Amino acid sequence: MYQNYNQAGNVVLLRAAALWLLMALGLAWCLVAVKLQLPLFPLIFKDFDRLLQAHLDYLLMSALLFGFYAAHVPLPWHVSWAMAVGAFTNASLFLMQSIFPSLNPPGDDAFSLLFRAFTMLSISVTTYGFGRGALIVFQATFPKN
Numbered sequence: 001m002y003q004n005y006n007q008a009g010n011v012v013l014l015r016a017a018a019l020w021l022l023m024a025l026g027l028a029w030c031l032v033a034v035k036l037q038l039p040l041f042p043l044i045f046k047d048f049d050r051l052l053q054a055h056l057d058y059l060l061m062s063a064l065l066f067g068f069y070a071a072h073v074p075l076p077w078h079v080s081w082a083m084a085v086g087a088f089t090n091a092s093l094f095l096m097q098s099i100f101p102s103l104n105p106p107g108d109d110a111f112s113l114l115f116r117a118f119t120m121l122s123i124s125v126t127t128y129g130f131g132r133g134a135l136i137v138f139q140a141t142f143p144k145n
Contacts (some may be wrong), residue, residue, distance in 0.1 A: 010069050016084035017065035024058035047098045054094035068133055069072035073140045082129030089122035
């Protein structure tokens, strides 16, 4: 990528989208392995539906990040990073529930309380990143006076 490219500040969106797309592809293979009952996979992923949700969420988040990058609207660094981090953590919630079915719904033990805190933090970061990004892109559609 060229350093003088005017959207270089948004390169974090492109990198994150590529990584999360690779994660989705990896999870697709895990889905196949679980369905085929290959050794170890059903022991790791105990909830097929949550694994499928994680796969789809990584795909959706990748598409959103690619879309924001393609809009060519400069975003502040904290918005880009919130989108990238939020896209990963939000989808990882489903992945954790697939591996640890006791988190669906979370109980009252320490691990479940930590999961709830992580969930709230993830949702907050994701909402800030994509919400603020959407407002900036929306605002960019109006002529400047």
